[in-house]
Every structure is written in C-alpha cells, then in structure tokens.
Amino acid sequence: MSSDLARKLHPQERLVLLSLKSGEAIDDVIARETGLPKASVNKAGLWLKLKGLIEYRDEKTFSISLTPEGRNYAKNGLPEKILLKLSEKGAALRQLKEKIPELTIALAWAKRNGWIDIQKGAIKITKEGKLALSKKTETEKSLETGSVQDERILAELKSRRLVTVSETRRKTFILTPEGKKLIPELAAAKQEIGQLTPQDLKTGRWKEKEFRPYDINTPVPTAVPAKMHPYVQFMNYTRQKLIALGFREVKGPFVETEFWNSDSLFMPQDHPARGIHDIFRVKSPNAGEVRDKLVLQRVAETHKNGWTTGSAGWGTWNPEQTLKLVLRSQTTAVSARTLAAGARHGKFFTIDRNFRPDVIDATHSLEFYQCEGIVVGEGMNLRHLLGYLKMFGEEIAGAEKVRFRPGYFPFTEPSVELDGFVNGKWMELAGSGIFRPEVTRPLGVDVPVLAWGIGFGRLAMIKMGITDSRDLFNHDLEWLKNQKLVI
C-alpha cells in the first residue's frame, strides 16, 4: 500500500519528502536544497500534509531594520557613548553642549545606564561608565550587526526608534511516522524524468531514470498556424486539377476594352449585359486601343454583316463604343485574347476576378472569381465538350453523376449546361459551348474551340463549407483561424 502511495506522489512531493531525511526542515532550506521555487515547495507540502506524510510547525522570527537615526548612531556612535568619551577627556558641560546635538538624550541614557553621576554641574564617570568605555555595548553591537539577541535590547532600540521590527513566519516541515516509512523506498526508487533535458541526454542520466507518464487528456491551448486564405487554397486546388488535365493557365487585365470584353465575343453592342446596370464603366482613363487593326476590322465587319463567317451579323457597329473601358465582366475575355494571341492547339484556362454592379449580399458581389477555359484543336466536337464537362464535374466538383442540358451564351453555339449531383442534390456546375464562328474566325481561328466556365464561387463555398458568398473574401482572423484546410 505504501509503495502505491509512493508511486502516486508528484515528483515535487518526492523531492520535498526526500529533503526531510533528517526529520524536519524549514521551507526556505527545502527550496534551496531541492531547487524548487518556494511556492512549489509549499504546494507540495500542502499535498503531503493532506496525505498525512508531514506536519507543519509555524514559527515567528523577527528581523530589524535601522531607522535613519539608527543608521546615524551605527555610523557615528551612540550619543551617550560620545558623552562618555568627551567627559573622560574632561570636557565641561558647556563644551559638551556644542559637540553633542542630542545632549539631553545622551545625558538621560548615560544616567539610566549608571555610567555617570552629575554633581554640582560636573559629570563624574562611574565604574560602570569606565567599563562601558573599554568595550562595545550590546546596544552598539546590535546596531552595527543589524541583529538583536536580547529582548531587553530590542525593547530599548524600539523605544528609542532606532529600529523598526518586522515579523516573519517560517514553516518547518516535520516528517510524520508515515512519511518516515516512505523515505527508504523513495530513495531506492529510480528518479523520474519530467521534462527531458539536454543534460539528461548528455550525461546518459535518462537511462537510470523513469519517464513519468503524462496525462494526454490534460487540456492545452491550440496552436494557431499561419495559413493561406481558404479561397486561395481552393483556387490552387482547382489550378492543380486543371494543370493535371493538361490545361495551361493564361491571364488578362481587369480593366478591359469593350472590344475584348464583349465585341470580340459577338455580343451585340446593345446587349442588356453590356448596359450600365450590368457592367462597370471606367471613367478614367476613359478609352483604350485595339492595336491589332486586322482583328478589329474583322470583328467590326462580323458585327455589321457577318463578314465571311456565314452569319447575318447584328447590322450595326459603333467603333467608339468598342474602345470604351470597362472592368472585365467575364473571364471569357481572356479566352478571346488567348485565341487572338495565336492559340491554335491546346487547352487553356484562367482563374481570376470579374466585376459587375450588384448589391453585396449573401449571394451577390461586386467582385467574383470565375474559372474559364478553352480547348482548341482540329476535330473537337460537342461530344468532346461533354467529355471534358463530365470530367470537371467528377474531378473538380466531386459529383456522383452529371447531366447535360442545352443552354445559351451569346458566344457559343451549341451551348451546354452541366448539372452535377453533389452532396445529395442536383446543382448547376458549369456553362459551356463551342465558340460561334463569329467569334473564332475574326480572331483568325479555323478550328473548333470548346469553351467552358465553372460555377467557381459556388463550388468554393461547398468546399469551404460556407453559405454566404461574402465569406469568400473574409479576413476576420478568428474566422480564418477556425477555417479548415481545403483538401
């Protein structure tokens, strides 16, 4: 039973108990011997007392400190002693008055000590006085050493206001018989290791010690890592998937001419999506350029009369409107630029911001990311488009199954909507189509171009486990801390 008790002792309790081998010790001494802080010694002592292994003895001690007057006397001597010395040299009372400012005190104490007699105004040193001259008095010693043994001296010093006295309590730990029984066992037991120290490793001492088992369920504060923003994590997640599927990433500017944002995509210049309620117009700078005059010319002709694309065209074209600047409203503009830059074979994508006037709420934003791409190559057809869509649905959105619907985009024909069965329900995942000849031919492209755009914000929200699209741009540190990694 006792060994069970020994085993359950906290290491600090053991240390304290072992320091009591001689039977008892003062807490200060224990602290010095064990190297523990005094608070820990007292805490361990309390536990040991509750277990009946030790008892306490409380004692009071006094410590004195000198007052300014006391310090003065300690340095220059007691006035009664000075009186004695001067008197011995035969100084008259008048002279004493000059030399000793505290003459009254000096006379009073010299008389009380029985060092002098005053007869007819003259000081006569007694036998005791002579003795006092030959050595230091107890009072003097006490002042010089700052410690007092004699209660009577202490009383004198106190009454003369030469010292102040403070009381300290000290605690003596005393082994009980129960405690005494444990000592040999504790001394024999291997020492336990709490925190493994470099010293333990260096000296090999850890081999003789035992590792104290820790409670793994003790609550500890959670560390806070610095992370990438969860939306950025999702962008990288999607980026990696698309790269693995052979897509190359392309970029385009936020400020865009209407030419690239809409005209090159064969959206009629009076299309509702180009109105001031659906697109941000840039006030300053106020106009851009289209430096590729050949492409500009072809796009203009296509709008006017279909050019050589076989289309009827829109019958109208305003060359000033095309140079107006807007904030890009669709990343499809980047696809148009990619084609104009010479893409004739391959797969391209972009993940980037777009802008549309809207009221910011849980489902609308002025700024939103889109993920769009194109597949350019001879022989590409609608079934290939569906093949890519199916793969996106399964790979990126994690859909269990997918389905296709005809859709509409001004720049594609045919157009396809992709639905996926995600988290137990059907949702729209992507819009897509094959670029119209009115889009590709003016850009100098004679091969089919499959174009697609993923409902990026919505997918991100599913992956991030959020329902408010404003959280896509959340920058609250507490929220970010709690947000899981996008895996």
Place this chain on the structure above:
Amino acid sequence: MPIITVDPDDLKSLIGRKVSDDELRRILPLNKLNIEEWDEEMKIEVTPDRPDLFSTEGMARQIASWLGITIGLTKFDIAKPKIEVVPSKVSLRPFITCGAVRGVRMDDRMIKSIMQLQEMLDLTLGRDRKKVAIGIHDVSRVVPPFYYKEILPNEVSFVPLNSSKRMNLRQIIAEHPKGVQYAHLVKGAKKWPIIVDSKNQVLSFPPIINGELTKVREDTTDMFIDITGSSDSLVNYSLNILLAALEKRGAKIEAVSLGGKLKPDLSPKLMEVDADEARKLLGLEIGNKDIADLLERMGYGAAMKKSRADVLVPAYRADILHPVDIIEDIAIAYGFSDIRPEMARLPSTGEASRMEEFSNRIRELMTGLGFQEVLNYTLTSSERQFSWMNVKAEPVAEIGNPMSQDYSACRRWLLPSLMEDLRTNKHRKFPQRIFEVSDSVVPDRSETAASNVRKLCGVITHSQASLSEIISILNAIKENLGAKWEMKPCRHGSFIPGRCGAILLDGKEAGVFGEINPKVLLNFELNNPVSAFELDVQAVSGHLRI
C-alpha cells in the same frame, strides 16, 4: 433570364397528347425550358435566344414537335386583308408592322399568356420598348383605315388604357403610370408617334400606351396588332412570334395592307446547312435522313440534297443568324441526355501561369514567416487609398457608375486594404501578422490604359511593432528569393519620418516599408503601432528573370 409563368394543364392540353408530370419534368430542360418552380403554376426560365418560347403556346409548339406529335414547318394560312394601315414618316420610331386575327375565343388563360408574351417581347427583343413596342387592339371598336403618324404632343387627346380621363400626350407622360415609366423614350423629340383610325380615334400612342377604346376584353374576337420600333427585322419577328402563338390558340390570321405591302410575312427563310459540318461539330453518327428528321422535330422544314440540307426556318425564329444555330437544334432534337460524352485526344502539357506559380512560392514563404493570408476586394475608394494613407492622390482606374463610393476605384496598392483588415481585427488576439498577394491596377500606356500589377503587402501589429521587425522579414524574403535589392531611407506620408525606406531593385523603386504614421493609424482607428511593407512582385519576378 426571362421567367415565364405557365399553367401546367394549359400547357399539357396545348401539346396535343397526354404527357405525365414526370415526363414534362424530364423533357422541358432538354428544350431550353428550365423549371424553376412548380406549384399550381409553373415558373419556367427560358433562354433569352428563344423569344418564341416566351408563351405557353410557343412552348407547347416546341414540345409537340420535339415529341414528334406535330413535326415539320407550321403552315400558316393568312386571310386576305380587310384592314389598311397608312404609314407616314415617324422619326422617333421609323418602323411599323401590323397584323390581324379573327375568330379568337378568349379565355382567362389565353389572355394571361398573350399579355405575358407581349410584355416579355417588349422587354427582351424590344429592349424595354426601345427597339420594339407592341399594341394589341379590339378591332371592332375602330374603323379602318388606320394612320401611323407623328404629331405634336398636345395635338391630340384620348383616354389611355386603364384610365377614365382624357389626356393629351404630354399629360400622359406626366401623369399616367406607364407614361411616367416610359417618358424617356419620347422626351426630347418634337413630334411623337400615334395611331388613329379613320374617325381620328386613337388606337395607340406607341411606345407608351394604347387607348382605353380598343382594350381587349373577354368578348373580343377580332384583334389588330401594331408593332413599332427602331429595327425593321425585330418588329417583324415580334409580330410573327405573337401571331404564331395566337394561331396555336386557333385564331385565324388575317393580312393587313401596310402602305400597299401585305403584312405579316410568315414565309420561312431558307438556310443551307452542310450535313458533314453538322456531324463534325456535334460528333454524332447520324445520316442525312436522320438530320432531316431531327430538323423536322424542331419545327423546321428540311429537304436533303445529298449532304446539303435546305432548311426552312420558321418565321418566328428570331435567333437563327448562322447555320450553327440550326446545328445546335439538331443536337437538341437528338436529345442532350442521349449524347454520349467522349474523351478527346488532344495531348497537351499543363502549366500554371508563372506569376501565379511565383505568387504561390511567396505565399508559402509568408506563411512560413508566420503571416496569415487575407484576400481583399480590388474595388475601394480613392479616399482610402490616398487621403486616409496621408499621401497625394495618384492616377487610378475609376468607375463611372459605381454602386457606392466605397467601391468606386481599383486599388493601386494593397496596403490600404490591409490597414482596413487590421481595423476589422482590432479586437482579435495580438500580435497580428497578415499578408496579401494580389493584383493592383495601375494606369499606364498599354492598350487598356491600365494594367494589373501583382503586389505583395505584409503588415505586423502589436504593442512593440517596429521597423527592425519588418526589415528582418524583408531580409528573409530577399535572401530566400535570391533577389538583390537595396534599401534606401525615403520620405513617404504613410510612414513615420525617419523610419521609412524604399526598396530599390536594379535602381528602380519596387517597394516601400516602415512604421506606419500615427496619423494613418488614427484614420484607421488603430490603437497599436503597425509596421508594414509593400513589394512589387512583378518587378521582383522580372529581376529574377522568372
């Protein structure tokens, strides 16, 4: 996208054979008709390219055809004209077209559907009556010939629809709800359009409002339709769509003599489609005969001449600009649910954009340095970017039609956004270290007069945040990137004088750092010192030849 309200029973009965709810649920989305709601009524979202589907009648025609119940081109019988319309020059709305129907048996569902169609056409094809405005009249109340002309706004007065007060055109614009709503379409013009009968009774004040006189009622059987606008083709498409819908209800179409020409023209348009082209684009193994059948299932007339299809496009199809539009319909007739996806063989190597790749390396470095990433909007205000930051305004891309002043310009630098973030997080735990890697927008001489410039901004705030702390971060970035930049003391209003530096990369300024000026801290209501840096990532990437 347009949402059309449909009575499901009405739709089913117009289709012409029994269709179950489940079947309808499956079929509609395969025909560009997406069911948004289905209670007592259906709300159906129609793609905007198909205004001919903006009515129950149009949908029923499409579904009946797709199911093979009534295939091929609809033949419209048009009776000889009894009504004459005399057009004259109307500068505001130069184009007019007209049509008439007789023997209509009105019921509630039909009125609702036709009114909805009229509204949707006005709104979409008509760009909210700007390009097209439709008037439908009970023709029994007026006496032809009718006259389309322009008059002075106070020349004629009449009782407008849903009113009992006689008003002249100017009063209507000022007082009548529709007048107020559409006033912008006539204001500024000297003369305004009007349609009157032979007795000078007003049928319509296009594009604002009809007269109460010719209001269509439940007992109306004979109707006259006027469509005015700025586009000849669009007014005629609108007329054709409307007449086709009425025809589906059993109305007899009657021609109108418009300045000597007969209207409507419901004859189909011929377009040639190359069957090989169709097979190539769709990837479907379908023969020429299949193609002809599929076209007929979409309401076209089709005659194959070897691999060339002579396609007769119905007069109500406003969306057929190019043979690819017809090719898509072949796929729709085939059924999008039946097209098998195929994996393309198009070998290519994937690659991230170098700037994104580089940005990700920087993100890894910054998180490694204990900085949490934040993401902010590009849109902000000039005030926040400059006056709040205690610096002179610089050129920015500014929006002409902002939704609010807070989002009225593109950010030229990121630091103001991160200062805002610190304000949001002022009651969170300290120390705080955040960063952002994003594009700023800087006006320049490029084609778009402004370019994206990728930047990195990092800020530190706690009670001891200091210059040396931020320099130590910058040194870590410099050394880990292998960049060679110099730091030079500089003056910058956002920072404390004497505690601010510029980063010089190949002799050019590519960044700034320091302890944030207390004036700026107060502007952002911050209580703790902040040290910060902003670095031009684009310049660094150029320097490193990435």
